[in-house]
Amino acid sequence: MSLAPDLTEIAARARSDLRMGVPVVLSGRGGAALIMAAETLEAQRLADLRALGGTPVLAITARRATTLKARAYDDDLARVILPPDVSLGWILSVADPADDLKSPMKGPLTSERGGAVDLHRLALSLVKSSRLLPAALVLPLTEGVEFARRHGLTLLDTAAAPQLELTSPLHPVVSARLPLAVSEAGRLHIFRPEDGGEEHYAIEIGQPDRAVPVLARLHSACFTGDLMGSLKCDCGPQLRGALAQMGAEGAGVLLYLNQEGRGIGLANKMRAYSLQDQGFDTVEANHRLGFEDDERDFRIGARILSLMGFSSVRLLTNNPAKIAMMEQNGIKVIERVPLKLGENTHNHHYLATKAAKSGHML
Numbered sequence: 341m342s343l344a345p346d347l348t349e350i351a352a353r354a355r356s357d358l359r360m361g362v363p364v365v366l367s368g369r370g371g372a373a374l375i376m377a378a379e380t381l382e383a384q385r386l387a388d389l390r391a392l393g394g395t396p397v398l399a400i401t402a403r404r405a406t407t408l409k410a411r412a413y414d415d416d417l418a419r420v421i422l423p424p425d426v427s428l429g430w431i432l433s434v435a436d437p438a439d440d441l442k443s444p445m446k447g448p449l450t451s452e453r454g455g456a457v458d459l460h461r462l463a464l465s466l467v468k469s470s471r472l473l474p475a476a477l478v479l480p481l482t483e484g485v486e487f488a489r490r491h492g493l494t495l496l497d498t499a500a501a502p503q504l505e506l507t508s509p510l511h512p513v514v515s516a517r518l519p520l521a522v523s524e525a526g527r528l529h530i531f532r533p534e535d536g537g538e539e540h541y542a543i544e545i546g547q548p549d550r551a552v553p554v555l556a557r558l559h560s561a562c563f564t565g566d567l568m569g570s571l572k573c574d575c576g577p578q579l580r581g582a583l584a585q586m587g588a589e590g591a592g593v594l595l596y597l598n599q600e601g602r603g604i605g606l607a608n609k610m611r612a613y614s615l616q617d618q619g620f621d622t623v624e625a626n627h628r629l630g631f632e633d634d635e636r637d638f639r640i641g642a643r644i645l646s647l648m649g650f651s652s653v654r655l656l657t658n659n660p661a662k663i664a665m666m667e668q669n670g671i672k673v674i675e676r677v678p679l680k681l682g683e684n685t686h687n688h689h690y691l692a693t694k695a696a697k698s699g700h701m702l
């Protein structure tokens with residue numbers, strides 16, 4: 341055992357740096373690069389980056405590139421070449437679709453073609469998992485180790501692990517009795533990832549028999565719906581409805597997964613809401629921001645169920661992707677239990693879009 345952080349831990353440090361606007365050095369088989377998140381970039385750091393010379397690019401996802409009509413030569417991402425007089429405002433307007441309709445012409449944007457893109461791809465996964473806008477400045481470096489040491493920057497060297505797994509293993513921390521309105525026999529369990537990231541919770545109702553399928557719900561955090569009573573989605577009524585059903589049956593498990601906004605974070609979800617006010621639906625808004633429809637990692641839910649000793653569930657959901665992910669990750673879905681609650685005039689279109697575009701069962 342070493343006192344030094346392992347790669348997953350260094351990746352977690354890198355995410356904190358990117359959120360603060362501090363650059364990170366990536367190194368791998370394809371060379372080395374200095375990266376910065378577009379969202380947290382400051383004018384002085386952009387000037388410092390320019391002073392280093394070389395040719396930085398702005399890595400964006402193919403989703404964002406489609407909206408911007410930039411060529412994505414690298415399948416899932418595009419490397420947009422910075423104009424010689426690049427400004428902070430230009431970078432932010434490529435990264436953030438907020439003003440796309442007001443000032444549509446950012447280009448024409450020219451994309452880089454050929455060469456290795458592993459580090460660009462890693463940069464985008466890091467900014468995405470930092471819950472920032474999916475856009476990163478990437479400047480190739482001739483040498484990474486000494487550069488990182490000289491500037492005191494985090495160095496993430498993936499040469500030994502090109503397929504770096506950014507989802508960290510989870511461990512139970514504590515559980516305690518929690519009497520609830522739906523059942524006095526409630527218990528709250530806390531699970532913490534090894535990399536110090538967001539904790540996830542499980543509410544166990546009663547004492548479900550591990551040998552039979554348990555009534556289960558994988559609920560993704562929705563600050564607006566769960567706590568504020570937002571009418572834009574159905575999360576609050578679904579959360580309370582699922583707990584009520586478990587209380588009525590006397591047993592169940594509800595996972596409260598901190599994957600706000602289908603995994604894009606609350607700030608990005610609010611960006612998506614602004615785009616929805618400009619006329620885009622929930623899926624289009626995610627795409628314009630540069631995200632996939634759903635960025636959640638449902639392996640987390642499957643792992644928590646396994647850690648709690650459950651191997652088969654009666655899953656409360658209308659989402660076929662959740663069922664597929666459970667099955668792929670070792671949890672048998674014996675039955676789908678529909679959960680249709682909370683439709684209103686504000687979320688009618690949102691629910692219809694989920695049915696039409698994400699295959700939700702009505």
Ligand SMILES: Nc1nc2c(ncn2[C@@H]2O[C@H](COP(=O)(O)OP(=O)(O)OP(=O)(O)O)[C@@H](O)[C@H]2O)c(=O)[nH]1
Pocket residue numbers: 558559560561562563572573575578599600601602603604609612613622626656657658659662694700
């Ligand atoms: N990005 C984005 N996320 C949203 C939007 N509306 C709600 N959400 C998030 O979507 C998630 C809702 O997840 P779930 O309740 O698991 O819903 P689901 O995937 O439709 O599946 P079931 O409810 O099980 O059928 C929460 O994390 C919400 O914060 C939106 O317009 N955009």
Ligand SMILES: [Zn+2]
Pocket residue numbers: 562564565566573574575576
């Ligand atoms: Zn919601």
